[in-house]
Amino acid sequence: MSSPDKIKAIVLTCDRYRAITQHxxxxxxxxxxxxxxxxxxxxQELGGVDSERIRYHTCPADIKGTVLHLLADIDDEEWIYWCVDDKYPIQLVTNKIASLISHAMRSPEVDGLLFCRCRATLTTPKAALYPHKIKNPFGDIYLERKAWFQIWIHQLLRAKVLRYLFTHLPDHIPSAKAMDELKNDVPKLAEHRLFVTRENFAVFGESTQKGVITQNCYESMLASGIKLPxxxxxxSGEYVTLGKL
Structure with missing residues (x-):
């Protein structure tokens, strides 16, 4: 099992997007x-050298096969950190996020926790959230998410949640963008309880849109010194961010 000081971060990416993943x-x-x-x-072909913080895995080229392969040796109840490469952190309230993660991993009633409240979970809560709330020992309020709202933002999940979703997606997923619609055909199990914090503790940027790098990601990568292919x-000229502190 993962411990709070070592959590497997499952990255959905491919060779062509390696620079985005590095960022x-x-x-x-x-x-x-x-x-x-x-x-x-x-x-698939562009491997790397394993380190204390990074592990490389040869995976199938298709999206579904990639995710299921990365999850293959992980127990259903193990906590993972799900991070799709088309998002990257811009601001993180790290002390708070660390305590939220620690609490979630000790909470049997929680199967997923998102600490970036934005888009549907913020603007249309009646559609995206159940009305009840739970409070952790530090006084933070968790709101339970309906369906798969905000499942592509970086978040803590039990492996069974991600495995269930991808097992039930079609074998052929034409693009990562297509998953936005395809996920809606997979009913989320009621026993897979996914939460979002009422307060927002993170800001993420979108890396690409329809395969084109966003302006914010482009500028951030230049500042980081990562070589752009x-x-x-x-x-694109577009600045796309999620969440406000």
Whole structure:
């Protein structure tokens, strides 16, 4: 089982997006130097050298196969950190997030916790959230999410939740964007209880939109010194962020 000081971070990415993945990891290291994550990175041909914080895994080329392969040796009840490469952290209230993660991992009634409240969970709570609330020992309020709202934002999950979702997605997923609609055809199990904090403790940026690097990600990657491949040298001009502190 994962412990609070070592959590498998399951990264959904592919070889073409390696620079985007490097940036995602760089941002976690920069914002939270003692973060608890070990990033598990899938690849087809572009491997890497394992380190204390990074593990590389040869995976199938398809999206569903990649995720299920990364989860294959992980127990259903084990906690993972789910991070799709099209998001990256911009601001993290790290002390608070660390305590939230620690509490969630000791809470049998919790199967997922998101600490970035944005979009539907913020703007249309009646559609995205159940009316009841739970409070942790520190006084933080958790709101329970309906369906799969905000499942693509980085968050803490039990492996069984992600495994269930991807097992029931079609074998052929034409693009990562297509999962936005496809996930709605998979009923979330009532016993898989996913929560979001009432208060927001993180800001994330979107890395790409329809395969084009966003302006915010482009500028952040330049500032980080990460070399951009040719196909990510023409940003969209759009700034896309999620959450406000």
């Amino acid at each position: 995602l990891i760089f941002q976690y290291h920069r914002l939270w130097p003692d973060h608890p994550f070990v990033f598990h990175i899938p690849y 040719e196909w990510f040298q023409h940003p």
